[in-house]
Amino acid sequence: MVIKNVIPPVLAAALAALVFSGSAMSDEHEVEKQADQALVILTNGSLQTQGMAMILSNAMQQQGTRVHILLCDASGDLAVEGYESAEAINTPPSNPAGRVKPEAILSMLQEKGANVDVCAIYLPNSEYDKEDLLDGVGVATPEAIAQMMTDPAIPVYSF
Known part of the structure; x- marks a missing residue:
């Protein structure tokens, strides 16, 4: 009689632990699936905002995320051949790079x-043509970006 009272709670606890660990693995797998891609939309002309967006994109990429970067408004200039920011920014203390320019980080991200x-409206509203863009930089279509933005598996970050 004593054994019957002890074993069921032990088995129940073991089963609960097994079920809990299984659901935790499913949740972790779902997070990994969602973290597979990210869309970073950068519109801000601020040097520090551009730099931080590139630094965070780099950190995501290093963690295995496929990064898609959409440059609009003043940030589109980062994708123009020969463009140079007025000055470099200091990177976080954890980053040994020291001072860098956002366009240098963008090039590194692209290489990786x-x-x-x-943006689709960047070139028609600037002095540049498609030929002025860095090699490999495209012109986004609203349909493609809208598809990414509405995909629940792709997080969108806007700066």
Whole structure:
């Protein structure tokens, strides 16, 4: 009689632990699936905002996220061949790079596989043409960006 009273709670606890750990793994797998891609929309002309967006994009990329970067308004200039920011920014103390320019980080992200596009309205509202863009930089279509923005598996970050 004593054994019957002890075993069921032990088995129940073991089963609960097994079920809990299984659901935790499913949640972790779902998070990994969602973290597979990210859309970073950068519109701000501020040097520090551009730099931080690039630094965070780099951190996501280093963690295995496929990064898509959409550059609009003043940030579109980062994708123009020969563009140079007025000055470099200091990176966080944890980053040994020291002082860098946002366009240098953007180039590094692109070299490591990030997709970079300018907004569909950037070129028609600037002095630049598609030929002025860095190699590999595209012009986003509203349909493609809207598809990414509405995909619940792709987080969107806007700066």
